[in-house]
Each structure stands twice: as structure tokens, then as C-alpha cells.
Amino acid sequence: MSGTESRVLGRRVSRRSFVGTAAAGLSLPLLIPGSSLGLNGATSANERVNIGAIGVGVRGRHALNSLFPLPDAQVVAACDPRQPRLTSVLEQIERNYAEKLGRQTYKGCTACKDFVELLARSDVDALLVCPPDHWHGVVMTRAAQAGKDMYGEKPISRTIAEGIMVRDTVRRQGLVFQTGTQQRSDPKFRHACQLVRAGYIGKVHTVKVAAPGGRTYDTEPSCPVPEGFDYDMWSGPAPYIPFDAKRCEWLAMYMISHYCAGFICNWGVHHLDIAQWGCPEVTREPFELEGSGTFPEEGMTDTCITWNTTFRYASGLVMSFSNAGNPNEMGCRFEGDEGWVHVDRKGIWANPESLLRVQFKPNDEPLHVSPWINSNPYTNHTADFLRSVRSRRDPVSSIDDGHRASTLGNVADIMVRLGRKVRWDWKSERFVDDDQANQLLSRPMRPPWTL
Amino acid sequence: MVTNMRTALLSTIPVLGLLVAAAPGAEPKIDDLPWPALKSYQYGEDLKPLLALERAAHAALKDATQRQQVAQRFVDVLSDSQATPAGRQFAAIQLRVVGSAAQVPQLAKLVADPARGEWARYALEAIPGPESAAVLRAALPQLQGPALIGTINALGARRDTPSAPALIQLAAGPDRAVADAAITALGKLPSADVIASLQTAKGKAGSADLLPAANLVRVATALQAARQATVATALFQELSAPGQAPAIRRAALQCTLQAMDRGQTAKVLQWLAGADADARQVAAGFLSSLKGEGVKKELLAGLDSLPAPGRALLLQWLAEQQVREVLPALVAAAQGNDPVLRLAGVQGLGLVGRAAQTPLLLAALDAGEPIATAAQQSLISMRDPQSDRALLAALKAAQGDRRAVILDVLAQRLSTAVVPELVALAAQADPKQYEKPLEALRSLAQPSDLPQLLPLLFQAEQPAHRSEVEKLLLVVCGQIGDADRRADPVLEVLAKADVAQRCALLPLVGRIGGKRALEAIDAAIASQDQALREAGLRALCNWPDPSVAARLLSLAQNASEPAQQVMAMRAYIRVISLPDQRPDTETLALLQQAMKLAKGDAEKKLIVTRAGAVRTIETLRWLVSLLDDRKFTHEASTAIVDLAHNRPLRIPNRQEFTSALKKVIATSKSRGLVDRAKQYLD
Secondary structure, eight states: OBTTEEEETTEEEEHHHHHHHOGGGGGSOSSOOOTTSSOSSOOOTTOOEEEEEEOOSHHHHHHHHHHTTOTTEEEEEEEOSBHHHHHHHHHHHHHHHHHHHTOSOOOOOEEESSHHHHHTOTTOOEEEEOSOHHHHHHHHHHHHHTTOEEEEOSSSOSSHHHHHHHHHHHHHTTOOEEESOGGGGSHHHHHHHHHHHTTTTOSEEEEEEEEOOOOOOOOOOBOOOOTTBOHHHHHTTSOOOOOBSSTTSTTGGGGSTTTOOOHHHHTHHHHHHHHHHHOGGGGTSOEEEEEEEEEESSSSOOSOSEEEEEEEETTSOEEEEEETTSSSOSEEEEEETTEEEEEETTEEEEESGGGGGOOOOTTSOOOOOOOOSSSOHHHHHHHHHHHHHHHOSOOSSOHHHHHHHHHHHHHHHHHHHHTSOEEEETTTTEETTOHHHHHTTOOOOOTTOOO | OHHHHHHHHHHHGGGGGGEEESSOSSOOOGGGSOHHHHHTOOTTSOSHHHHHHHHHHHHHTTOHHHHHHHHHHHHHHHHOTTSOHHHHHHHHHHHHHHOOGGGHHHHHTTTTOTTTHHHHHHHHHHSOSHHHHHHHHHHGGGOOHHHHHHHHHHHHHTTOGGGHHHHHHHHTSSOHHHHHHHHHHHTTSOOHHHHHHHHHHHHHHOTTOOHHHHHHHHHHHHHHHTTOHHHHHHHHHHHTSTTSOHHHHHHHHHHHHHHOSSOHHHHHHHHHHSSOHHHHHHHHHHGGGOOSTTHHHHHHHHGGGSOHHHHHHHHHHHHHTTOGGGHHHHHHHHHSSOHHHHHHHHHHHHHHOOGGGHHHHHHHTTSOTTHHHHHHHHHHHOOOTTHHHHHHHHHHHOOHHHHHHHHHHHHHTTOGGGHHHHHHHHTSSSHHHHHHHHHHHHHHOOGGGHHHHTHHHHHOOSHHHHHHHHHHHHHHHTTSSSGGGTTHHHHHHHHHOOHHHHHHHHHHHHHHOOHHHHHHHHHHHTOSOHHHHHHHHHHHHTOSSGGGHHHHHHHHHHOSSHHHHHHHHHHHHHHHTSOOSSOHHHHHHHHHHHHHHOOSHHHHHHHHHHGGGSOSHHHHHHHHHHTTSGGGHHHHHHHHHHHHTOHHHHGGGHHHHHHHHHHHHHHOOOHHHHHHHHHTOO
């Protein structure tokens, strides 16, 4: 460090903020210690993984809540550009640990406004990365460069190019990454996919996927940024638009293309991921994609509202993907020549119905089983992540799986925007002979942010 | 989440009239598009003209002439000094898709312009061809601050090799932010000069700054992929040396393994055996990348020579790969004293273990954490149906918590063969004995099991026990696809039952609902037998939808017994606040009317609580008006917080919600409620 600033992965961290957030770090190198990764030869089975939380909004709080029941992890730092929210979450974290320890108070979790400060913390082993979608690519790439294992919200990225960068960096750095597609840690989804993978419905010829459609929002006038909200930081790599009271809020931000590709990708990833878990061909083999979508004509949002798309594979496999009820039913349905199984969060259905009670045999192809902590798949998914941090094996929703499912959603979005058929090649991760579609693989980033 | 999904879905319905299909029909002529509106577009205005232009831009991609014309219009807006910033920004983003070399000269004039340079750069970054790259390179000396950083980022994104010399200079410059941007861009432009530049930057940066080193790893990886193995290997060696930052060192070790043509497996075993924790971590993560027929055999052969930490990691991986030969080693590990090895053994048995290992895993349930939890997981995931028998035997001998654990395991294993045993256990009077079996039956029982499940209702003497059995039966009947047939198995038993049994069955019939169920309830209400009449009334009060609301209201006012009036009123309050096609404002009016009709405070409190599900701003206002009435303060507070949970209602009415929530926070004595209220203040 020199002068009044330290430099970490391309962003400045002021000395003042360092003193405020990492007092112990001043006398320590800002490196990843690897001390709690369970691999230093002196592993205690009860050793805790120290967690930093980046983004503690709606999704971030869900992730934190999933972590609290687990004894082998502890949140030591959190960051968010909204100070009031950060303060409130910090109180919640500290109260949780005070209750666990049977104390009146607990102080052991520090707040950072800038995620770069958090990445510089040597006592943070792993991260919960839950900012808005337009931040995923930058935060995840930089966190990977800093050597942090990650639980990352889906989709992996706002664009396909960012997703490739995240995946390549995670793999190059040899890190553990759990995508936030927690349906894989729900036994009924696993049962459905295992039925398909083990051949209980015969040869699969059709996969039908549906996710909630998007929505529109009326225009909102610009207004002053609320006190304590660093809106410039929230905007990050997205174009800076004067603030209004709606654009940063759940759900509107998911419908504005600067921040998210819309539910066709953001929500679609959940069930598209189940489609590939049961039928890996959908994200391994090249496909043709056609269909249509509808977009808002006015208001403040510009992402797809309804869509009906068809993926065709050389083998004859067809996967249709629509918003729920247009025409596919919510969830993921696999149809084979000997039966079908349909699964969503409300339940699992099959024909023949006896498939629902199948006990798998030793020779059936196994699927990754997340730990069973309680009936909340989110907690079990987080527990699986922590187990992988120790074992260094891929968790149930690896970075590759997360990126592929996100790509399906992003490709569908690009196709409906162009309004014509496209062909996708997984090997090159580009559209085939289609420069125009390939122009939409990336979006500009506002400086200083880049990948 | 389900509620939110439903809200999102429903909310799309009224706006479908505003939508347009992306697949174009008759496209408007380019001159007819709203270009003037784009030029004067202000942030925060309706997106309508911009959305039309975006559709036109995508449509124009099909025709080279049209594309050129549209692109020219966009660059004209971008160049226009009278155009608004919002209009220019949008034009630039569209130019990324439709722009070509023809627009580059105009964009070149804007690159250094403080007001328009950022948007020109957005477009130039994506327009293919050497012309746009040359403009960006030429701009570097003219720019500073964010404009310079953005241009460096754009050249990096383009992988523009000719810009490397300029970037190398900038990487060594005094402006830290500019230098960082240049270092990041250089990471995408592998060459000998770039490596030297990054090494210099790394030397200056010291161990606290990982940026130059991370980009060196990136460059080395690219060189390795480009078959420049010698340079890459040297870099990996340098970066993986002891003393390097652990994150960088592990990355370099990882890349070293990836770069090896042969001997990877031996290297992995060597690192697993060694004392270097970083190397061991990388080796463990690399196991799944090892390819080749003999790999598993070679690893298996090396297993015995590994110390405990590396051995545990390899054991787990071999089990995950379904290598059956590892079973004896897993059993030995699971029986041993080393906690790390024991955990790995227990976990591995869940993947490749057979029924013969069930007793071993059952014994491990006593081993303390984390082994006990791992044993439970393994008992669940072990794919050998024969294990069920051993588990069942253990269940019979087990007591207390152990019994609960085994029941959980059996339920999750989908062990349907265990249903008769569970039914016997669920019939016991002690809640500690029946609760877990009933819970397991909710996962396992099917409609075909109803003949053995229904007698539980007659055996359950305590109301709480009967209620739990009813819930189970409701779940199982709910599996029958046709809603009107769901009560049939119960009605069949009802037809042959004596009066006492019919009294026990009727409330369940009411909970299930359906046309035939209602006929049976009506018959009971019309009966001469008082017990049957009361059971029929209870059944009606259990009805699952609002279709019986009018009858319930009538009973609430006219039933002969006060207790029956209260029961009917409570049921009425429940059904009118269930989800229905009725508008929320109407539901609120019904609840407010019920408030006037209800005689007891308990019923009134129930009405206030149920109002939390009626999502209108008028509900909030009504609840706020009740906050000052001490009798209802708690219920009104709870309902306000429940309402606030609904973001689509809360956000547009933020001011009123904030005021209401602050009042709840100030007055409520419930810490949990106050915490929830605080969550909705931001």
C-alpha cells in the first residue's frame, strides 16, 4: 500500500474505509488465508467458513436466511449500496448470532458499502453474491480473481459474454461456485430428473418448460436519490439513468433491460436448469430456436412479457419454453415414449403415477444429492455449497450448469428480440453464421467497470 | 414465492393490450419512425417512441440498405448538439447493433467530446472492422479520467492487439485507475511485451494488489491454449512459487495441472500426499478433470499411501464416481477413529454403500456432529431398497429422537413398504409416538392406503390427535386428481359407519369438499340425531371454499345454540377471506360488514387478522384506523405487516405504508413483528 489508497483488483479502497471495516487487516496481508477451507491438514470437522454477503436486498436476505441454520458458516461482512438496508441486515445478522451464542449482543460482522473492500478482506473465505443481475458479471469475475468461493444468484450474468468470463475465471482459479438454482436441492426436482436420467420414462422426445411472464410498469418521474443510497454504485456497469422511485425496486428492475434480461432469463433459468439436469442434451448439443414474444409498447420497462419458443435438436428432441400458460404449464415436463413426469415448486406429477414412488436402484444413474438440513431447499442448497467448499468438489449447481442454463435464457431473449430463427453452437458459444445476433452477446459497461 | 409468481402472472393480464409482438408484421417506413421524439426524449418519460425504434432497428437487420439508413439516423441523433443526453444514449446502444464502418467517421468526431464521447465509444466498441478500432486507439492520447478508462476498456473488449504498446505505457503511468484499466485490458492481449509489462506492474504492486498477477494468469492460460507452452509453463512456475498470494498461487497450480500432457494423475496423488495445503486443495478440485481409462484404478492404487486429509478427499471423490472397489476403504474409514476420515467414509457409504452397511451407518448416528448428520444423509441417499428392512427393524427398537430420525430417513427414501408399520405407530395416543409417523405418512401414503388410514380417525381419542389424522387424510385424498371424487373413499366408509364413526368422519368430509360431500353433510344436518346434526354443522364450517358463505352467515345469525352461531361466524370469516374471483374491495366490504355482525371480540379479532390477506390500500387505511383501539392493536399491527409484505401494493403506496409501519414499530410489544415491520421500511 502506498499513499492513502490501497489498490485491489482495479478499484480503489480508501484508507479511511479500510480502517473502518478491517481493522485487523491493517497488520495482515490482504490475501486469502485458506485457513478454513478444510484442506490444510489440520482440518477440524467443525471448522467454520467465513462468509461475506454482497447485496443484501430481497435475494440477499433469502440467501442469508438460508445460511443461519447452518453451524459451519458465519457471516463476517456484508455490503450493499443502501445504507439503511445494510444497517438493518447487520442488526439481523448480529442478533442471530447473539441468540445462538446465548449472549445479549454480538459484534462480529462488519458493513462495507463497496464490494471491493469486502473482496480485500483476508478473513472472508467465501461469498454470497446477490446483487442485481447487471452486477453479476463484474462482481463474480472480480471475486473469482480474488480467490473467493461463491454462492451466486442466477442468472450467472446479464449477457452471455459476461457469463463466459465468470465461468472461465472461476475454473481458471480452481474455485467452488454454487449457482442459486436451489430447485436442485429440492428432493422432488431431483426425483423427477433422476427418473428421466435413469430411463424410467423411456427415450425423452419432448421437454416443456414454463416460467412466470414479465410485466409492465408505468413511467415514474425522476426524483432525488434517498439519503443513504449510493445510486451511482447501484447502477455500476449499467448506463446511468437519473433516479426514480421504481427502477431499483423488486420487481421493476427485473423488467428493465439495462439491469436484467427479464423473466425469460431471470426466472426462466430455474426451470431451464431442471430441463438440462434431467436431459443434459439441451445444453450440450447445438440447436435451432424459433418462436415469438411480446414486449411493452409504453411505460418504463422494455423486456419480454410473454414468449413461446421452440428449441430443436439434431436428435429429434424438442424443447418448448414459454411463459406459464402460453401454452406450457409452470415448471418442467419431460415426455418420453414410456411416460412423463412434470415437476414444479408446487408438486410432482407423473404417468404412470407409480413413478412417484420409485426407489432407485444401485445401478440407476445417480444424481448429486444435496444435504438434507430441513424442508427448505434454499438451506439445503447452501449446505451443499459449504460441503463443496470443504471437499473442493463441484456442488449440485456448478458454475458450468449455471452458465449453460443462463445462456438458454439469454439466447431465447435475443431470439425473440430479433424476431427470427437463430442457431446456437455450444462449442463456440456463439450464434452460427449470424453476426447480428452475435452483436447482442455483450453490452457496454460504464467505466470504470469492465471484465 | 408462489404468491409473488401468481401476482406477476395476474398483473400481466390487464396490460396485454399494451404489448407488441417482437416478430414484426408490416414495419413502418423509416421516415415515419419517431426520430424527433428520440431527439427530445428525456429520462423518465414514457419509453413508447424508443421501444418502437428498437423494434425498427432489429427489423432493419434483414436488409442492408434499411440497416444503413436506420444506422445513419441514429448517428445523426448522437451527433446532434440539440439532442438530449437520454436520446443520445439510446441511439448509441442501438448503433452497437446496426452500426457499421459507414458511421465511424461521424463517431470519430465525437470521441473526445465531453457530452457525447461516452456514447460514441459505446458504439465504436461494438462496430466491427479496423476503422472503429483505429478511432479508439487514436483517441487515447486525447483523453483522461473516465473517458480514457472507458476507451481502454473498449479496446480490451475488442481484443485489439495493436493497442498493446499504448496500453503498456498507460499501465506504467501514475494514474492508478487508468493503470488498472490498462492492466485489465492487457490481460486479454497475450504477448511477450505484455507479460513483461504485467510482471513489472506486479513487482510494483506488492502482495496486496492481485490485479497484475491475476492478469498474468489469464495471459499465461491464453498462451497455453495457443500452444506457446514454454512461456506459459514458466509463468505458471513463477506464479505458483511459495510466497505468492494464495489465490494466485492456487490458480497457477491449477493451470499447471491443466497444462500437463501426461502424468497428471501422479501429480495429483503427489499433491494430495504432500504438506502443501494449497496444492492439496487444487489437487482435490482437479480430480474430476482427470481423463483416461486407467485414472480411477491409478487413484485407487494410490489411496492407501495418502495421509488422512488427502485420503479423505480422494475417498469422497471415488465414492462420488461410483467406484465400487472403494467400498472396503470406506467401511474401514467409517469404523476408524480419525474424524476427517470417518466423515469421508460415512459420506461415501451413502453413494456406494449397500444394505450390509446400514447397521454401520445406524451406529454412526450416535457419533456426534457432523458425523451423525452425514450418517443420516447417507441412509437417505443409499440406493439399495434392501436397506429398508434394516431400517424398519431399527425403527421398532428405537425410542425418542432416534425414532424420529429413522422415520425421516424412511420417508425420504420413499419406503412405501413401511406404511403398515407407520399406521400402527400413528395410532398410539402419545403425541411423541404419533407425530413423526403421521409426518412420514404425509410423504408416503397414497389413496390406495386410505382403507388402512381411515380407521386412525376412529382410534384417535384426543382432538389434537384427530386433527392431525384429518390433516393426513386430507393430503392423501388430495392426491386424487378429480376434485369431485376426492371425498369418495371417505364417503364409502361413511355409508357403512355407525353414528359415532360418522360423527368422526363428517368434519373430514367437510374439509375435502365436493358435490357428493355436500350432499352427505346436508343429510347429516337434516338428521334427527343431535350428534350427527352437530357433526354436519362442523363439516359445513370446515368447507374449503366460499361457496357456502351465505349458509354460514345465516347460521351465524339464526342457529339455535350460541356456540353454533360462533362456530358458523368464524367459518364465515374464514371463507370470505379465502382467495376468490371476487375483487379485493368487495372482500374488504364483506369483512367490514362481518365486523358489525360479530358479537364477540374473538371473532372481531379474527376479522382484523384475516384482513391482512386483502391487498388493497383501503384495507391498510381501515387497519390503521383500528390501531388505536387497544382491543385490536396487536391484530391490526400484524395485518399491516402482512400487507406490507406485498411489494406490488407497498411500493406504490410507500408513504402510507411507512407511516403505518412506523406506528406499528412504536407501539407493538412483539419483537418479531417489529423486526418484520423494519424490513419493509426501506
